[in-house]
Amino acid sequence: MSLNKIAFIGTGVMGSSVVRHLLQANYEVTIYTRTKEKAATLIEAGAKWSETASAATEEADIVFTMVGYPADVESIYLGENGIFEGSKEGQIIVDMTTSSPALAKKIELEAKNRNMASIDAPVSGGDIGAKNGTLSIMCGGDPEVFEKISPILSVFGKDIVYQGLAGAGQHTKMCNQIAIATNMIGVCEAIAYAEQAGLDPKTVLKSISSGAAGSWSLSNLGPRMLKGDFEPGFYIKHFLKDMDIALKEAEEMKLSLPGLELARSMYNRLVSKGLEDKGTQALYKSYRTAE
Incomplete structure (x- = not known):
C-alpha cells in the first residue's frame, strides 16, 4: 500500500500547520x-473536507489525529462516525494527541483486530x-510500521525517535511535560527576579539563554512573557490535562513528583482566574x- 492519501483529524493550532x-x-x-x-484556509490550500471522521478515513492510506483530550481521542476512534467505523484493512493510524498510554494500547489492540496498524506519536x-x-x-x-511512516x-518533524511498543510514545511525552512544567516555573522566577533587581530582562535573557540555564521555554516563551503575549502556542487547559495524566x-x-504537583497547583490557580485558553x-x- 502506498502512503500518499492522508486523512488528518483535528486542525487546531498545531494540526493546521502540519x-x-x-x-x-x-x-x-x-x-x-x-x-x-476554522479549516477554511486549509481547504483553500488544497485539503479536501469530510463531514465526519469516518468519511475522511474511508479512502486514506494513513490517518493522523491531533485532538484535545483522551476522551476526544476515544470518541474520534471508537465513537459513532469515528475512524474505525470508516476504516479498512491495511490502514495505519497515528495519534499525535498527548493522551494516556493505556488508551494508546487500547487503540492498538482494536487496530490489530481489524488488521490495521497503530502508532502513538505525541x-x-x-x-x-x-x-x-x-x-x-x-x-x-510496531518498529516496522514506524520505519514505514518515518x-x-x-x-513536519525533526527529532523523530522510536521509543518502544504501544504506549511508549505517550510515556515519553509525559517525561517531556514533566520537564517543561518545572522548567516553566524557573523561567518565570528568573524573569521576575531580574525585573525586581532593576535589570533589563531582555538583556538578561541574552546572557542566560545560551548558558547552562538555557531551554526551549526560556528562549521561545521568555520573550513572549516580556511582550505580554500570552496567546496560546499550547493551551493551559491542555497542559493541565497532560499533568493530570502524568501524575496518575x-x-x-x-x-x-512534588515539582509537577506544584506546577499543576499554580496552573489550576490560573484556570480559576479564567485563563485556561491562554498559552502556558x-x-x-x-x-x-498587579495581576
Missing part, C-alpha cells in the same frame, strides 16, 4: 475538524515547531503583583 506541510509535500490530504469554518515543539516543521515526535508501536513524519501514571508507579507562558502572570 496539514500545510503535508500539502506542500504533495500529499493528498482529507481533513475533518468539528468546525469547518509531539513537542508547540506552534513554533509546527509552523517550522521541526516538531519532536515520540513514537510507540518519511512522512520527517515532513506516577501514582500507579508509586512515584512522587501565562504562568508569568503569577509573578506580576
